[in-house]
Amino acid sequence: MFKSGFIAIVGLPNAGKSTLxxxxxxxxxVITNPKAQTTRHRIKGILNGENHQLIFSDTPGIIEESAYKLQEAMMGSVNxxxxDADVVLxxxxxxxxxxxxxxxxxKKTTCPLVVVLNKADLVENQDSIEAHMESIKNTFNTDHVFLASAKEGFNIETVVASLVLLSxxxxxxxxxxTISDESVRFLVSEMIREQILNLFKKEIPYSVEVSVTNYNxxxxxxxxxxxxxxERESQKGILLGKGGSAIKALGIASRKRIEAFVHKKVFLSLTVKVKxxxxxxxxQLRYFGYLKK
Ligand SMILES: Nc1nc2c(ncn2[C@@H]2O[C@H](COP(=O)(O)OP(=O)(O)OP(=O)(O)O)[C@@H](O)[C@H]2O)c(=O)[nH]1
Ligand SMILES: [Mg+2]
Structure with a gap:
């Protein structure tokens, strides 16, 4: 018997959805970062087993109030x-x-639910976590509630087994x-954005969009x-840095990250533009693929 299911990974920003x-x-x-709202698109990742194929959708963390049209589009991709889901994670x-x-x-969805309490490695009070798990089981009427650590790889196989069972x-x-139906261009643009999240502070990571214009x-x-x-001229200055030092560091970090992914040498050229x-x-959101044509 072959099982194949679409799994929607949802949760609050920073819960560890992408790491999971x-x-x-x-x-x-997919890219991960301690800053909230790292994921902006629905991104598919595919797990292939001998008797199953699970098609995961990583999604942006759910926020209650959208401050920008971008955030509205992000919440649209969660919905x-x-x-589309067969199982919600x-x-x-x-x-x-x-x-x-x-x-x-x-309550709006009829599909089965698996709940992961992630970051088990940081959880100190075992008694209270067990009480929480009981109350989650009762509230959502599911037996599939697990403590796991995406970072340390703890209990991941148990979660997968549950997802296969429910698919x-x-x-x-x-x-x-296939591991993803995303283009290499898109994944590479995300890896550059990940380095921007790592290297720049304050509003810069939230104000940037990266687009691969040519891939030879x-x-x-x-x-x-x-x-x-x-978004602004002043941000361009910050990205370039004194004598181009910041963009140079970004280029080096991004190139290393991409090389590790494509298992090949990479030449990377970055340009900064104001939109x-x-x-x-x-x-613009349509142009960047956040809204359907
Ligand atoms: N200690 C610990 N940290 C974790 C674990 N899982 C994720 N993290 C960290 O939590 C932070 C957020 O992880 P992400 O995977 O980016 O979270 P997300 O839910 O995808 O966040 P958004 O895309 O912003 O919604 C990162 O710094 C991860 O390294 C875990 O099991 N243990
Ligand atoms: Mg994420």
């Missing part, structure tokens, strides 16, 4: 993933396992070699040209 997806896939496919931070926000939301019987939807795959090297868009207030501009 990477742990499940055993590959650094879309929930609509709700990820909570085990240190603060609040779930009130999800009670109403989950429908169906042949594979994708080629069994050569025999021994991949040549990549990418543009980093910012005024792009986060509030519907046309």
């Amino acid at each position: 997806l990477n742990a499940i896939l055993k590959e650094d496919l 879309e993933s929930l609509e 709700l990820v909570l931070d085990g240190q603060y396992p609040k779930f009130d926000l999800f009670v109403e939301r989950m 429908p019987e169906h042949p594979a939807f994708y080629d069994k070699e 795959e050569k025999e021994t090297i991949d040549e990549i040209y990418a543009t980093v868009f910012v 005024k207030d792009w986060r509030s501009d519907e046309q």
Whole structure:
């Protein structure tokens, strides 16, 4: 019997949804960061087993009030993933396992629910976590509640086994070699954004969008040209840094990250451009793929 299911990974920002997806896939496919709202798109990652194929959608962390059109679009992608799902994988931070926000939301879906209390390695009070798990089981009427650590790889296989169990019987939807249906260009642009999250402070990571404009795959090297868009002239100055020092550091860190992913030498050229207030501009959001055409 072959099982194949669409799994929507949802939860609050910073719960560890993307880290959990990477742990499940055993590959650094999606970007992760201590800053909230790292994930902006619905991103598919595919786990292939002998008798199953699970198609995960990593989603942006749920926020109650959107300050920008970008955030509205991000929440749209969460809803879309929930609509398509066979199983919902709700990820909570085990240190603060609040779930009130999800009670109403989950009532709208009829599909089975698996809940992960992540960051088990940081949870100190075992008694209180067990009480929380009991109350989650009762509230959502599910037996599938697990304590896990995406970072340390603890209990990941148990979570996967539950997801397989709850998935429908169906042949594979994708080629069994496939790990994602995202383009390499998109994944590379995310890796550059990840380095921006690592290297820059305050509003900079939230104000940037990265777009790969050219990707030339050569025999021994991949040549990549990418543009980093910012909202204002002042942000461009920060990204470039004194004498171009900041963009140089960003280029080096990004190149290393991409090389580790494509297992090849990479030449990377970065350009910075201003696209005024792009986060509030519907046309720009469409252009960057946040809204459907
Ligand atoms: N200690 C510990 N840290 C974790 C664990 N899982 C994730 N983290 C950390 O938590 C932070 C947030 O992880 P992400 O995977 O980016 O969280 P997310 O839920 O995808 O966040 P958004 O995309 O912003 O919604 C990162 O710094 C991770 O390294 C875990 O099991 N233990
Ligand atoms: Mg994420």
